[in-house]
Structures are given as C-alpha cells and as structure tokens.
Amino acid sequence: MFIPAAHAQAAGAAADGGLASIISIAPLVLIFVVFYFLMIRPQQKRMRTLQQAVEAVKKNDSVVTAGGLVGKVTKVEDRLVEVEIAPNVRVKVVKATLAEVTPFGGKPAND
Template sequence: MILLPVALAFAEDAPAQSSGGPFGSLMSIAPLVILFVIFYFLLIRPQQKKAKEHKQMLSEVQKGDNVVTNSGIYGRVISVQDETLTVEIAENVKVKVAKEAIAIRKPQS
C-alpha cells in the first residue's frame, strides 16, 4: 500500500513516447505478422498438404484394395459408392463405412 503512491508519482514523471516517425506503428505490428507467418508455415500449411494427400488417396480407392479405417479395422473393399465403401472384414462379413473413415490404402497386389 505504501509503494502505490510512489509508483504513481514515477508514472506521472515518465516522458511520453514519440511514435518514431511514420513507421512507428508498423514496427509495433511487425512481430505479430512474423508470428502469423511462422504459424502458417509450421502448422497450417503442413495440415493442408496432409488433407490434400488424404483426399487424393480416397479418390483412388477401388474395388479389391486393402484398407485400414481410422478405428483400426482391416478389410478389403468390395464396392465403392460416392460417399461410402463396402468393406469385407472377414469371410461373409461386410460393413459399410464412410470414405473419410479410411486411414490407409494398400493397393491390390
């Protein structure tokens, strides 16, 4: 409590900061712009690239491919529709899954 008036007194005596010319406000924004650029190249861009590769992989899925779903189910593609795949996970056991649920595609050999 005793230091509060002293701090206020020193704050009043502090000289006002000058803008430093026409680039003063620009230089205060520069670190934020640099930080955004770093985030873009380290986080956003690789994620977009990975999503593009996954979309390409999904468009190449065809009948007979072995696939692994995001939940870890292994199977062989029996049929391909627009949004779904029919996957045989065991003999005479077929499940219908969304194309987006496919994590790995192993082309038929």
C-alpha cells in the first residue's frame, strides 16, 4: 500500500524536477550577485587604488602603515620606504605594509 503512493509522488516530482531545481537555486544565485556588487567589487576597487598609490609613492608623501605609524617619506627604494615618524627619527618600512598614501601638499591638519 505504501509503495504505490511513493512511486506516484516520485513520478510527479520527476516531471517538474528541472523547473523546481532552477527555482530553488535562484535565491542563492541572487544572494551571490547582490553580495558581489555590494561587498566584493568595491573592496577590489579599493585595493587596486591602494596598490597604485603604493607603487607611485615618492619623497615627501605622507603615509600610514598597517601598524599605525604615521610619517613622511624621506627615501624610496625598490621594496622599502624610509619614513620619518618624528624629527630625526627614521624607520624603514616595507612598501606592502603601507595602508594609506597622501600626496605631498595635502590638506593640513587643523591644529
């Protein structure tokens, strides 16, 4: 008695199987598309902009490192940047650790 009912349910589901599976996957695809445009794409753009700024860093630019040091660039090498963090205090920083680059001649602080 139970077996014929099970076969009848499976036969009905097999006829609509393709459409039902597409409809059940559609919300997941929609969520991924929204996630891509709201989260992934802006982050990629921000990282690309930062990478270009780090490659173009030059003397007298103001920089912020990933560790939180703020200073002025005094010397640029291939992979390293020398940053003055206080008068006559210079440290060498790896370019990849720069988190922000502000070109020379930026807006002064309101101190």
